[in-house]
Amino acid sequence: MSQDTSTRQPAIEESEEVPGLTPTPEEATTAPASARKNGAAAQKEATASASASASASARKNGAAAQEEVTAPTPPVEEAGGPEEAATPAPASASAGAAAPTPTAAPASGEAAASEEAAASTPGPVEATSLAPTAAPAPAEAPPSEGAATVTPVPAPGEAAATTAAPGSAEDTAPAPGSVAVASAAASAPEDTPGALPGSRSSRRPWVLWSAWSRRWRERHPRAAQALSVTLTVLAAALVVAALVMPDSLARLEFSAFVRIPAEAVVGAAVLIALPHRPRVAVAAVSGILLGAMTVLNALDMGFNEYLGRKFDVILDWSLFGDAESYLEDSLGRTTTLAAVAGLIALVLLVFVVLALSVVRLGNLLARHPGTATRGTLVAGVVWITCSSLGLQVAGAPLASDRTATALQDRAHRISNTLRDEAEFRKVARVDAFGNTPGSQLVPDLRGKDMIFTFIESYGRSAIEDPIMAPGVDSTLDARTEALAKAGFHAKSGWLTSATYGGSSWLGHSTTMSGLWVSNQQRYRTVMASDHMSLTDAFKRTGAFDTVGVMPGVQKGWPEQKWYGLDKVYNAFQLGYQGPKFSWSTMPDQYTLQQYQERVHSKRPAAGKSRMSLLILTSSHQPWAPIPKMVGWDQLGDGSIFKGIEAAGNKSADVIADSTKSREEYGKSIQYSVTALTEWLERYGTKDTVLVFLGDHQPIARVSGDHASRDVPVAVVAKDPKVLDKIADWGWTDGLRPAHDAPVWKMSAFRDHFLTAYGSTPHPKRN
Numbered sequence: 232m233s234q235d236t237s238t239r240q241p242a243i244e245e246s247e248e249v250p251g252l253t254p255t256p257e258e259a260t261t262a263p264a265s266a267r268k269n270g271a272a273a274q275k276e277a278t279a280s281a282s283a284s285a286s287a288s289a290r291k292n293g294a295a296a297q298e299e300v301t302a303p304t305p306p307v308e309e310a311g312g313p314e315e316a317a318t319p320a321p322a323s324a325s326a327g328a329a330a331p332t333p334t335a336a337p338a339s340g341e342a343a344a345s346e347e348a349a350a351s352t353p354g355p356v357e358a359t360s361l362a363p364t365a366a367p368a369p370a371e372a373p374p375s376e377g378a379a380t381v382t383p384v385p386a387p388g389e390a391a392a393t394t395a396a397p398g399s400a401e402d403t404a405p406a407p408g409s410v411a412v413a414s415a416a417a418s419a420p421e422d423t424p425g426a427l428p429g430s431r432s433s434r435r436p437w438v439l440w441s442a443w444s445r446r447w448r449e450r451h452p453r454a455a456q457a458l459s460v461t462l463t464v465l466a467a468a469l470v471v472a473a474l475v476m477p478d479s480l481a482r483l484e485f486s487a488f489v490r491i492p493a494e495a496v497v498g499a500a501v502l503i504a505l506p507h508r509p510r511v512a513v514a515a516v517s518g519i520l521l522g523a524m525t526v527l528n529a530l531d532m533g534f535n536e537y538l539g540r541k542f543d544v545i546l547d548w549s550l551f552g553d554a555e556s557y558l559e560d561s562l563g564r565t566t567t568l569a570a571v572a573g574l575i576a577l578v579l580l581v582f583v584v585l586a587l588s589v590v591r592l593g594n595l596l597a598r599h600p601g602t603a604t605r606g607t608l609v610a611g612v613v614w615i616t617c618s619s620l621g622l623q624v625a626g627a628p629l630a631s632d633r634t635a636t637a638l639q640d641r642a643h644r645i646s647n648t649l650r651d652e653a654e655f656r657k658v659a660r661v662d663a664f665g666n667t668p669g670s671q672l673v674p675d676l677r678g679k680d681m682i683f684t685f686i687e688s689y690g691r692s693a694i695e696d697p698i699m700a701p702g703v704d705s706t707l708d709a710r711t712e713a714l715a716k717a718g719f720h721a722k723s724g725w726l727t728s729a730t731y732g733g734s735s736w737l738g739h740s741t742t743m744s745g746l747w748v749s750n751q752q753r754y755r756t757v758m759a760s761d762h763m764s765l766t767d768a769f770k771r772t773g774a775f776d777t778v779g780v781m782p783g784v785q786k787g788w789p790e791q792k793w794y795g796l797d798k799v800y801n802a803f804q805l806g807y808q809g810p811k812f813s814w815s816t817m818p819d820q821y822t823l824q825q826y827q828e829r830v831h832s833k834r835p836a837a838g839k840s841r842m843s844l845l846i847l848t849s850s851h852q853p854w855a856p857i858p859k860m861v862g863w864d865q866l867g868d869g870s871i872f873k874g875i876e877a878a879g880n881k882s883a884d885v886i887a888d889s890t891k892s893r894e895e896y897g898k899s900i901q902y903s904v905t906a907l908t909e910w911l912e913r914y915g916t917k918d919t920v921l922v923f924l925g926d927h928q929p930i931a932r933v934s935g936d937h938a939s940r941d942v943p944v945a946v947v948a949k950d951p952k953v954l955d956k957i958a959d960w961g962w963t964d965g966l967r968p969a970h971d972a973p974v975w976k977m978s979a980f981r982d983h984f985l986t987a988y989g990s991t992p993h994p995k996r997n
Contacts, residue, residue, distance in 0.1 A: 462591065463591060463592070463595060465588075466587070466588035466589075466591045466592055467588075467592060469584060469585060469588050470495065470518075470521065470585065470588050470589060470592065471488070471492060471495060472488055473521050473522075473524070473525045473585060473634075474492035474494050474495055474521070474631070474633060474634045475487060475488055475490045475492050475631045475633045475634075476488075476525060476528045476633070477528070477532075477633070478528045478531035478532060478535070478541065478637065479531070479532060479535050480532050480535070480536055481936050483532070484625070485625075486624050486625030486626070486627050487627055489624050489625075489627075489629075490624065490627060490628065490629055490630070490631035490633075491610065491613060491614050491617065491629060491630055491631060492631045492632070492633065492634065493614055493630065493631065493632045493635065494632070494634045494635060495610075496607060496610045496611045496614055498517060498589075499592075499596060499603065499606075499607045499610070500607050500611075501513065502514060502592075502593040502596050502597070503596050503597070503600055503603050503604055503607065507597070510593050510594075510597060511590055511593065511594075513593075514586075514589040514590040514592070514593035515586050515589070515590055517589050518582075518585040518586030518587065518588060518589035518590065519582055519585070519586050521585050521589065521634075522581045522582035522583075522584075522585040522586065523582070524634055524637065524638070525581055525585065526578055526581060527542060527544070527637075527641070528637070530542035534547070535931065536732075536930065536931050536932060537732045537733055537930045537931065537932075538730070538731055538732045538733050538734065538930075539731030539732050539928075539931055539940070540731065541644070543644065543648060543750065544641065544645060545645060545648045545649070545752070546648060546750050546751045546752050547751070549751060550734070550751070555567060555571065556814075557814055557852075558570060560811065560813055560814040562882060562883060614630045615630075617629040617630040618630035648750075648752065651750075651752070651753075652752055652756070655746075655752075655753050655756055656756055658746065659746060659756055659757055659760045659762050660760070660762075660995070660996075661994070661995065661996060662745075662762050662763055662994065662995040663745075663982055663992045663994050663995075664763060664768065664982070664985055664990060664992055664993065664994075665761075665762070665763055665993070665994065665995025666993035666994065666995045667990060667991055667992065667993040668993070669771040669772045669773050670772070671989075671990060671991040671993070672768045672769075672771055672772050672985065672990050673768060673769065673772065673985065673988045673989065673990055674988070674989040674990070675952075675956060675987075675988040675989040676769075676840075676920065676953075676988050677772075677774055677840065678840050678918060679840055679918050679919075679920050679950075679953075680831075680840065680841055680916060680918045680919040680920065681769060681775070681840070681841070681842040681843070681920050681922075682842075682843045682845065682919065682920065682921045682922070683743075683765070683766065683842075683843070683844050683845070683922050683923075684844075684845040684846075684847065684907060684921065684922070684923040684924075685735070685738070685739060685742075685845070685846045685847065685923070685924060685925070685926045686847050686850060686900070686903045686904065686907070686923060686924070686925055686926075687735060687846075687847060687848050687849070687850045687851045687903070687925075687926060688850050688851060688852065688896070688899075688900075688925065688926070688927060688928070688929045689850060689900055689903070689904075689924070689925025689926070689942060689943060690728075690925050690927060690928030690929055690934060690938075690940075690941065690942050690943075691725065691928065691938070691939055691941040691942065691943065692928055692929065692933065692934035692935065692938050693896070693897060693900045693925075693929075693943075694707070694943060694967060694968070695970065696893065696897075696934070696935070698890070698893045698894060698897065699893055699894070699896060699897030699900070700897075702897050702898065702901055703897050703900050703901055703904075704967060706900075706901040706904055706905060707904065707965070707966045707967040708965070708966075708967060710904060710905065710908040710909075710966060711965040711966045711967070713908065713909075713912055714908055714911065714912055714947065714966075717911075717912045717915070718917075718949045719911060719912070719915065719947050719948065719949050720947070720948070720949075720951070720954060720964070721945050721946065721947040721954075721964070721965055721966050722945065722946050722954055722957060722960070722962040722963065722964060722965075723943055723944065723945035723946075723962055723963050723964075723965060723966055723967060723968040723972065724943075724944055724945075724960065724961075724962040724963065724968050724972045724973050724974070724975070725941045725942070725943060725944070725968055725972055725973065725974040725975070726742070726924060726941065726942055726944050726974070726975055726976070726977040726979075726980055727939070727940050727941050727942075727974060727975070727976050727977055728741070728925070728926065728927040728928065728940045728941070728942050728977050729741040729747050729748055729749045729940075729977055729978065730749065730926070730927045730940075731927050731928050731931075731940050732927065732928065732929065732930040732931060732934075733927070733930070734751075734927070735846075735926040735927060736754060736790075737749060737750070737751075737753075737754060737927075738925075738926035738927050738942075738977065739846065739926060740754055740757055740758070740764075741977045741978050742765070742924070742977050742978075742980055742981065743764040743765045743766055743794065743981065744757050744762055744763075744764055744765075744978070744981065745762075745765075745978055745979070745980075745981035745982050746762065746978055747976065747977075747978045748978075757793070758789070758790055758793050760793075764793060764794050764795055764981075765980075765981045765984065765985070766794050766795050766796065766842060766844050767793070767794060767795025768795075768985060768990070769795070769842035770795035770796075770797070770842070771795070774839055774840055775835075775839055775840050775841060775842045776797055776798075776835040776836070776839050776840075776841045776842070777794075777795055777796045777797045777798075777841075777842045777843075777844075778796065778797065778798050778799075778800075778830050778841065778842075778843045778844070779791065779794065779796040779798070779799040779800070779843070779844045779845075779846075780799075780800045780805075780822060780825070780826045780830070780843065780844070780845045780846070781799055781800065781801050781802070781846050782801075782802050782805060782807075782815075782816050782817050782822045782846070782847075782848050783802065783815075783816065783846060783848045783851075784799070784801040784802060785801065785802045785803070785816065788801065794844065796844065800825070800826075800829065800830075802816040802817070805817065805821075805822065805825040805829075806825065806868055806869075807821060807825075807868065807869040808868040808869050808870050809821070809868070809869030809870050809871065809872040809873055809876070810872060810873050810876040810877075811876075812849065812856055812857065812858055812872075812876055812879070813851070813852075813853055813854075813855060813856070813882050814848070814851045814852070814853075815848040815849050815851050816848065817848075817869060818849055818858035818869070818872055818906070819847040819848065819849040819850075819858070819902065819903050819906040819907065820858065820860060820861070820863075820866065820906040820909075820910075821866055821869050821872070822845070822847060822848075823845075823847075823906055823907065823910040824863060824866045824910075826843070826845060827910065827914050830843065831843070831914060832914075840918075847903055847906075847907065849899060849902055849903050849906070850896070850899035850900050850902070850903045852892075852896075852929065852930060852933075853882045853885050853886045853892070854885055854892060854895035854896045854898070854899045855879060855880035855881060855882045855884065855885035855886075855895055856875070856876050856878075856879020856880050856881075856882075857879060857880075857895060857898050857899050857902055858872060858875060858876075858902060859875050859902070860902065860905060860906065860909070861875075863909075863913060880895065889932050889933070892932060892933050893933050896929055896933050904966070907921075907923060908966070911947065915949070916949075917949045917950060918949075918950070919948065919949065920946070920947070920948045920950070920953050921946070921947040921948070922944070922945070922946050922947075922984075923944075923945055923947070924942055924943065924944035924945070925942030925943055925944075926942065927940070927942060928940055928941070928942065941974055942977075943967075943968050944968075944980070945966050945968075946962075947966075956987045956988055957987050960973065960983070960987075961973045
């Protein structure tokens with residue numbers, strides 16, 4: 232459509248016709264009275280101007296032009312919050328406030344007729360989006376006749392109303408003959424969903440989504456109501472489940488979730504009392520905190536399952552790197568990366584969903600304050616009644632304060648962790664043998680070939696569990712007889728480990744330090760101290776070379792200094808060319824053969840004896856695949872194990888099956904014990920003294936939910952004097968300790984051992 236811009240250029244620049252923003256006639260009822268007066272005056276002026284310039288041919292085409300200009304357009308909807316909805320204009324006002332209907336004026340007296348029609352037209356005019364009514368100009372007037380469509384400038388003070396009337400454009404089409412010339416592009420806010428492309432709203436997808444969802448709800452009210460109810464019920468269920476969620480897989484039952492959480496009652500009361508903005512903020516923060524508690528509860532479940540204790544928010548973050556390495560060794564890098572990515576996404580989803588759920592429930596309470604207040608009071612009374620009467624569901628109290636109790640417990644444990652650091656540092660400075668001269672340390676073992684060996688995850692359950700015990704006990708008895716034929720005898724007992732299910736280094740350091748090293752913070756404190764280790768005691772004598780064989784060490788190991796080891800062979804220094812067996816870098820039999828070839832077969836320099844520390848790995852979870860014994864002279868570089876590894880079980884198959892895990896764990900212990908005792912039988916000498924023990928029990932899924940932390944320990948030697956020194960310990964003869972054999976804390980072993988073999992205490996004080 233051509234326009235004459237000679238007389239009203241400013242109005243055309245500031246106000247353009249924008250499709251999709253022309254308001255319906257019902258919206259005109261919302262304009263103030265001042266807008267109606269200004270609209271009428273502007274209408275008169277526009278009518279006179281248009282009538283003066285209209286030609287006879289333009290009047291003939293007026294009907295066609297009018298039909299084009301007044302084509303129905305969809306209503307404009309304004310973005311609103313989740314609690315707001317478009318407010319429909321009252322139906323009763325539509326008849327009395329209809330938009331004026333223009334009529335074609337005759338050739339003579341056009342201005343007067345138009346002024347009279349404009350003055351008598353009832354109803355307000357939308358100041359910023361509905362132009363004053365005038366006699367219709369032709370849609371495409373010939374230039375020679377000077378026809379033009381004029382867009383008047385809105386009168387000062389006219390309000391811009393952008394809220395559209397409900398319904399589609401078809402429902403509220405303007406009356407025939409009306410002219411809709413909109414200035415919405417200049418006056419509508421940028422946040423309006425119908426704004427021009429390139430405006431700020433086009434960069435806010437959530438605004439467009441809000442508009443679309445509102446239209447969808449208007450068109451499908453029943454489906455929208457059903458969806459809303461469903462989402463609200465799900466939100467309530469998720470919040471309640473998070474509030475009563477237990478921290479142990481053993482208690483993860485349906486009855487644990489059929490409870491009334493006190494935190495929900497208190498939270499509802501708080502949200503009802505708050506105004507809109509504070510309520511949304513408090514609800515969102517509460518949802519995020521609840522998400523954090525849910526994640527911590529899940530971590531508690533995992534740590535209880537694998538390590539027999541709860542997650543320590545201060546100390547245990549460093550263990551995630553070890554867990555990732557374990558998964559990569561067991562399941563492969565691709566699977567591990569996918570699992571880590573999925574876990575991160577799940578954690579983020581928990582935070583987002585719980586935050587949105589609490590906000591949704593808070594908004595629901597605010598929309599129905601009376602009902603919400605009564606419901607909260609009733610819930611509070613019911614909770615107090617159930618708590619007072621001690622009512623239970625399947626053994627669980629119906630009145631729950633699970634989250635509050637968990638927060639209190641976690642705060643208490645954090646406080647204990649922080650306090651323990653300073654206290655343990657003082658304890659580590661005290662050492663009963665800290666000032667003992669080297670000449671007075673283990674004098675009864677001079678000239679002996681001393682070997683300390685840890686067997687991974689070798690616990691009491693391997694000897695006493697009904698699934699694992701038959702095979703393991705049979706192996707221990709058979710190997711006791713074989714060693715006896717070779718001239719070796721043994722005594723065995725129990726030690727209570729400082730760790731459970733993992734963190735083997737805590738068991739190693741507890742045994743060697745004589746301190747209870749039960750967490751990573753204590754471990755770091757000990758490693759940084761000068762507290763004497765049992766292995767370092769041999770070095771301090773000056774009569775022993777000290778060597779470590781660590782097939783599980785695959786990076787720098789600064790702990791070598793604290794252990795007092797002159798030389799350490801790690802996983803890359805043993806020449807292994809065979810396959811890994813899940814986490815284990817090489818079979819124990821190969822490790823022992825390399826120890827024999829690289830260390831044990833060579834005499835120490837300057838007439839010294841040797842003390843060795845070996846840490847075996849083949850019985851490390853997931854116990855699949857498991858190596859098999861081969862001929863000692865066939866080991867070579869370990870390539871012989873390729874076929875054995877390929878034919879073994881897959882880690883994923885064993886991890887997912889508890890019974891299978893127990894069976895395979897038992898087999899791995901049989902393999903490690905057999906490899907170690909066969910090596911001793913084959914290569915041991917009259918001076919060899921072997922102390923071997925477990926570092927901890929296997930995970931709870933294998934050892935049982937209430938299994939002890941006890942591990943077997945045995946001393947094996949050919950020299951009867953070595954065993955005579957520990958005769959008063961009350962240990963059992965042979966490699967298999969009796970069920971009622973003495974049980975010591977693992978931290979007590981160092982001082983018992985040093986004392987038994989002639990060491991003289993010279994305490995070091997704090």
